[in-house]
Amino acid sequence: MTTASYETVETDVLVLGAGGAGLRAAIAAAEAGTRVMVVCKSLLGKAHTVMAEGGVAAAMHNVAYQDSWEVHFADTMKGGKLINNWRMAEIHAKESPDRVLELERWGAIFDRTWQGRIHQRPFGAHTYPRLAHIGDRTGLELIRTLQDRAVHTAGVDVHMETTAFKLLTADGRVVGALAYRRSDGSLILYRCSALVLASGGAGKMYRVTSNSWESTGDGIALAYDAGAQLRDMEMVQFHPTGMVWPAGVRGLLVTEGVRGEGGVLKNKDGERFMERYDHERMELSSRDVVARAINSEVIAGRGTPHGGVYLDISHRKPEFIKSKLPSMYEQFLKLSKVDITKQPMEVAPTLHYMMAGVRVEPETGATNVPGLYAAGELAAGLHGANRLGGNSLSDLLVFGKRAGEAAAAASKGNPKAAAAKLDQAQVEQAIAELMAPLDRPAGENPYKLQAEIQDVMTAHAPIVRDAAGLQAGLEKILELQARAAQCGAGGSSSLAFNPGWHTARDLRSMLVNAEALLRSALERKESRGAHARSDYPKTDDQLASVNYITKETPHGMSVEAVSIPTMPSHLAEILQRSYATYTPEEME
Amino acid sequence: MELTSLDLKIWRGDAKGGDLVSYRVPVREGMVVLDAVLWVQANMASDLAVRWNCKAAKCGSCSAEIDGFPRLMCKTPIDEYGGRLSVGPMKAFPVIKDLVTDVSWNYQVNKEIPPFTPSDKDLSSSEPWRMQQKDVERVMEFRKCIECFLCQDVCHVLRAHDLKGAFQGPRAMVRIASLEMHPKDVLDRRPLLKGKAGIGYCNVSKCCTEVCPEHIHITDNAIIPLKERMDDVYFDPVRSLVNRLGGRSRKRPAD
Ligand SMILES: Cc1cc2nc3c(=O)[nH]c(=O)nc-3n(C[C@H](O)[C@H](O)[C@H](O)COP(=O)(O)OP(=O)(O)OC[C@H]3O[C@@H](n4cnc5c(N)ncnc54)[C@H](O)[C@@H]3O)c2cc1C
Ligand code: SF4
Ligand code: SF4
Ligand code: FES
Numbered sequence: 049m050t051t052a053s054y055e056t057v058e059t060d061v062l063v064l065g066a067g068g069a070g071l072r073a074a075i076a077a078a079e080a081g082t083r084v085m086v087v088c089k090s091l092l093g094k095a096h097t098v099m100a101e102g103g104v105a106a107a108m109h110n111v112a113y114q115d116s117w118e119v120h121f122a123d124t125m126k127g128g129k130l131i132n133n134w135r136m137a138e139i140h141a142k143e144s145p146d147r148v149l150e151l152e153r154w155g156a157i158f159d160r161t162w163q164g165r166i167h168q169r170p171f172g173a174h175t176y177p178r179l180a181h182i183g184d185r186t187g188l189e190l191i192r193t194l195q196d197r198a199v200h201t202a203g204v205d206v207h208m209e210t211t212a213f214k215l216l217t218a219d220g221r222v223v224g225a226l227a228y229r230r231s232d233g234s235l236i237l238y239r240c241s242a243l244v245l246a247s248g249g250a251g252k253m254y255r256v257t258s259n260s261w262e263s264t265g266d267g268i269a270l271a272y273d274a275g276a277q278l279r280d281m282e283m284v285q286f287h288p289t290g291m292v293w294p295a296g297v298r299g300l301l302v303t304e305g306v307r308g309e310g311g312v313l314k315n316k317d318g319e320r321f322m323e324r325y326d327h328e329r330m331e332l333s334s335r336d337v338v339a340r341a342i343n344s345e346v347i348a349g350r351g352t353p354h355g356g357v358y359l360d361i362s363h364r365k366p367e368f369i370k371s372k373l374p375s376m377y378e379q380f381l382k383l384s385k386v387d388i389t390k391q392p393m394e395v396a397p398t399l400h401y402m403m404a405g406v407r408v409e410p411e412t413g414a415t416n417v418p419g420l421y422a423a424g425e426l427a428a429g430l431h432g433a434n435r436l437g438g439n440s441l442s443d444l445l446v447f448g449k450r451a452g453e454a455a456a457a458a459s460k461g462n463p464k465a466a467a468a469k470l471d472q473a474q475v476e477q478a479i480a481e482l483m484a485p486l487d488r489p490a491g492e493n494p495y496k497l498q499a500e501i502q503d504v505m506t507a508h509a510p511i512v513r514d515a516a517g518l519q520a521g522l523e524k525i526l527e528l529q530a531r532a533a534q535c536g537a538g539g540s541s542s543l544a545f546n547p548g549w550h551t552a553r554d555l556r557s558m559l560v561n562a563e564a565l566l567r568s569a570l571e572r573k574e575s576r577g578a579h580a581r582s583d584y585p586k587t588d589d590q591l592a593s594v595n596y597i598t599k600e601t602p603h604g605m606s607v608e609a610v611s612i613p614t615m616p617s618h619l620a621e622i623l624q625r626s627y628a629t630y631t632p633e634e635m636e
Numbered sequence: 637m638e639l640t641s642l643d644l645k646i647w648r649g650d651a652k653g654g655d656l657v658s659y660r661v662p663v664r665e666g667m668v669v670l671d672a673v674l675w676v677q678a679n680m681a682s683d684l685a686v687r688w689n690c691k692a693a694k695c696g697s698c699s700a701e702i703d704g705f706p707r708l709m710c711k712t713p714i715d716e717y718g719g720r721l722s723v724g725p726m727k728a729f730p731v732i733k734d735l736v737t738d739v740s741w742n743y744q745v746n747k748e749i750p751p752f753t754p755s756d757k758d759l760s761s762s763e764p765w766r767m768q769q770k771d772v773e774r775v776m777e778f779r780k781c782i783e784c785f786l787c788q789d790v791c792h793v794l795r796a797h798d799l800k801g802a803f804q805g806p807r808a809m810v811r812i813a814s815l816e817m818h819p820k821d822v823l824d825r826r827p828l829l830k831g832k833a834g835i836g837y838c839n840v841s842k843c844c845t846e847v848c849p850e851h852i853h854i855t856d857n858a859i860i861p862l863k864e865r866m867d868d869v870y871f872d873p874v875r876s877l878v879n880r881l882g883g884r885s886r887k888r889p890a891d
Contacts, residue, residue, distance in 0.1 A: 091687070092743060093783055094695045108764075149764050155752030155818065157772045157779055164766035182776065188694065189779060199743075200751040208740075231732050260689040294666020300692050379692055382711055384666065495678040538682020544650065545733040548682025 052479040054226070054235035058466055059085035059205070060459040061452070062225060062240035064212050064267060067095035068187075068444030069424025069451075070246030071194035072147075076452030077244070078203035082459050084452075085238060086198070086206045087227055089262050093195050096248050096260060096425075097444065100187025101303035101375065103169055103179030104445070105438030106144035110165040112176035112630045117141040118622045119175050124439060125623060127173045127334050128403070128432020129577040130592045131280065134615045135410035136430040140439070140446050147445035148180050156193040158182050170308045171437040173334040176630050179438040184305050184373050190441055210236065212266070213553055214478035215243065215274040215420070218468035222274060222419035226478055230550060233543025235479065241465035242419050242455035245271055245406065246448065249425040250561040251284075252554075254399035255502040258290055258301040264554040265561035267426040271406045272560055276415040278598040279428040281561075281607075282569035282579045283403040285435055286511050288338035290398025292356035297383045299398040302359065302376060304437045306393075307331040309372050311361035313342070314392070315350040321357070336434045336578045339397040343511045346396065356396035362389055397511060401440065403431040403578065404565065407597060413451030419458060419465060423451035433577025485552040486543070491536025494552040501528055501558055505565075513569055514583040522566040529559045563605055564598045571596050571607045642714055644672050646684065647724035650733045656722055657681075663714065669723060670698050670709035673735070685734035693849055696784030699726055700735050706786040706847045726789040728798075742785050745804045748832055749811055753823040771819040777857060778814035780850040781807065787844035787854055793837045803834035806844035806854045813858035816865070826866055835862060 061077040063070045066088035078084045088095060109115035120141035125132055158180050159167040170177040182189045198204050209230040216224040224239040250265025251257040272278060289302040313331050315321050325341040326333035342357050351357055361369055366389035370377050380386040380393060405428035406415055413421045424444050431439060485491060508521025532555040538548025574588035575581050593612045598605060642663050645656040659680055661672045670688055677684040689695040691710045698709040701724045729737035787806040793799050812833060815821050829835040842855045
């Protein structure tokens with residue numbers, strides 16, 4: 049191949065991703081005085097974050113005066129079944145109220161209590177009502193506020209519809225990235241002195257998911273290729289309530305807010321089955337528990353004709369439902385022709401979120417690769433084995449800000465990094481690999497391969513797993529890796545907005561994520577949180593202090609167990625306390 | 637009537653030109669137009685350019701013209717069309733390829749609108765702000781905007797007359813209204829409305845309101861109240877006509 053042509057763009061801090069985490073990082077880095085370039089695959093404001101519904105968790109104690117950062121910390125650790133990074137959980141619980149109030153000062157609107165404070169709604173496994181929200185479209189409010197703040201912050205520039213496909217290193221330090229413009233396939237070489245990865249999750253590995261086409265785990269794969277360690281890759285969350293019908297909307301999220309506002313789950317016999325799985329917390333038990341419960345009901349033949357269970361909120365007043373859950377009301381009316389003020393919804397688990405991801409330093413989001421930072425869904429640690437609802441949006445704000453600040457500081461400390469000598473062969477090879485599918489008119493169709501990956505993951509890494517299934521899945525994924533390396537672009541060799549070609553590239557990311565998930569799941573020989581194994585159905589107390597770290601070695605991908613440092617006594621003590629249960633004085 | 641297949645025509649082409657191309661798509665129960673388009677992409681035309689993200693009318697990516705009418709593809713069931721329909725790109729914006737248009741102008745416009753500006757007193761106070769639900773509800777409607785730009789697409793000032801330099805369009809009016817009516821915002825954006833935003837170009841035809849998938853009453857609740865706020869300072873012939881015809885008054889109460 050001849051020397052490829054590309055445009056070179058220089059900045060101080062490069063942010064990959066314009067969801068909540070990326071935008072918050074960009075604002076922080078620019079406020080610290082660096083030039084920032086944000087790069088994202090879709091248009092600005094369309095990232096996954098826009099879809100978040102229920103709310104953002106922050107112990108502001110506006111509704112339950114008993115709430116405090118300590119209780120939020122304890123809920124997060126217990127929900128994560130103790131393999132969380134306890135320092136991240138502490139920082140998160142302490143700082144999320146400030147991050148939410150800061151959003152309000154940037155123009156965000158939240159629902160109010162009667163005293164005019166930010167209202168907080170109850171959510172699964174949160175001891176107290178804790179989720180600040182605006183109706184059921186909190187993600188839209190959050191991303192719009194950050195988007196406007198970012199474009200009006202001096203020093204922030206945005207390149208939309210541009211996909212990064214390679215991180216560039218010099219002397220072991222990340223100093224840039226290669227990307228292509230989706231509109232015309234032209235190439236950009238970004239040079240930077242620090243890089244923040246905020247490119248979200250990898251839900252597209254599964255057939256039934258609440259995630260969009262963007263969630264192919266690019267950032268995790270890019271980081272891995274650049275030498276970053278991944279953590280607890282087996283931990284992916286199935287949200288208990290996805291739509292099941294009609295087929296086109298299968299997997300679309302039904303917000304936990306429905307249960308938060310009083311929705312009940314019933315099987316086909318009309319039994320409120322959560323009674324049998326978590327008598328105390330019922331529908332508001334943690335997501336792993338509710339998802340497994342629904343899964344068990346369906347497998348036992350007590351599901352609905354479409355393979356789900358019923359979720360019913362029709363006992364509440366129609367006006368209440370329409371004002372608290374307006375987009376759910378619309379979504380069901382329009383897409384399923386179900387009026388949720390009168391009829392029950394049909395729901396089943398859907399792949400929703402990755403607790404797994406890139407291993408980071410709790411204070412800064414630094415990875416083990418110098419110059420590389422990570423925040424948001426693709427960073428691992430805060431959520432352990434299971435994420436509580438609402439803890440992601442707060443995660444984006446708290447750790448997005450910290451990663452942006454740390455990257456700005458790193459950039460200032462290494463101003464020459466952006467001018468480091470690049471290994472031209474590294475650049476040429478990455479470009480050649482990107483372009484190759486266009487030159488293989490007879491290569492396999494990337495959409496077909498994508499569907500195969502989804503089928504393998506759905507069959508071999510489902511809610512309840514076992515060694516034989518995982519092992520067989522791993523073999524299939526390795527075989528798919530070989531086929532994907534030879535795939536075509538679907539028939540067209542055009543560089544202009546060619547989604548077939550883009551998908552060919554995304555396969556690579558998905559396969560790295562899939563392989564890591566399967567390998568890590570094989571290693572964790574117990575059931576904990578979202579990771580359930582039929583061959584090891586019990587939780588092993590010894591493994592409460594173990595994280596599984598995935599990294600690249602000369603012999604390929606390897607997974608090793610790493611002990612979690614002992615929790616300091618002031619935090620350990622918090623976990624021992626018991627907290628008064630919340631009884632609402634009035635229903636607003 | 638049970639449908640088994642759909643006769644789907646999709647506009648294929650780029651800035652140089654293009655045409656409708658026919659595809660036969662097997663129909664599944666509850667199918668929306670986006671499902672059908674993505675089926676074509678996965679099975680018949682891998683390079684078919686289309687934007688989408690959420691599939692749930694939350695992100696505003698999948699705007700297109702379905703049988704000539706601006707709609708979200710993910711929210712439009714095919715059974716409304718009786719077995720045959722055509723999809724094309726939004727016409728008010730330059731086409732990039734197939735169903736994808738260059739909407740960057742809308743982002744430029746947003747950058748020209750001065751952002752949320754609270755008072756110095758509010759900004760320096762260390763106490764969390766208090767606001768009443770009824771006050772935030774006033775702007776909630778505008779905050780629902782998912783930036784699908786369908787209203788921009790249908791507005792004749794932009795579509796037929798291409799006056800993009802003179803009028804920022806209904807989406808921008810919604811944005812300005814969300815700021816102007818925010819209980820904590822103190823900035824006066826009337827000079828912008830009169831100048832660059834060009835509110836005088838809107839003749840309250842309400843076409844934008846009709847296509848808004850979020851059911852925002854763009855004309856009644858955003859544009860007309862904004863025009864009314866202009867009345868004290870500037871003369872607007874259309875607004876004065878609306879007044880005479882008995883337009884609704886929703887003036888912002890004095891703070
Ligand atoms: C339907 C739904 C509802 C949810 N509800 C809630 C809720 O109520 N509360 C809560 O706390 N959490 C919720 N979540 C989870 C939460 O929304 C996400 O985890 C979170 O928004 C992820 O944010 P992020 O900034 O990490 O990434 P994202 O918002 O996913 O953004 C990723 C960004 O990276 C970009 N990107 C990806 N790959 C590349 C690449 N190769 N090159 C360049 N850019 C790239 C994308 O274009 C995008 O801009 C919900 C999730 C879903 C799907
Ligand atoms: S009401 Fe005004 S903004 Fe809306 S379509 Fe008509 S002219 Fe355009
Ligand atoms: S106002 Fe309505 S039609 Fe216009 S961009 Fe917003 S959501 Fe779309
Ligand atoms: S795909 Fe998000 S609005 Fe249609």
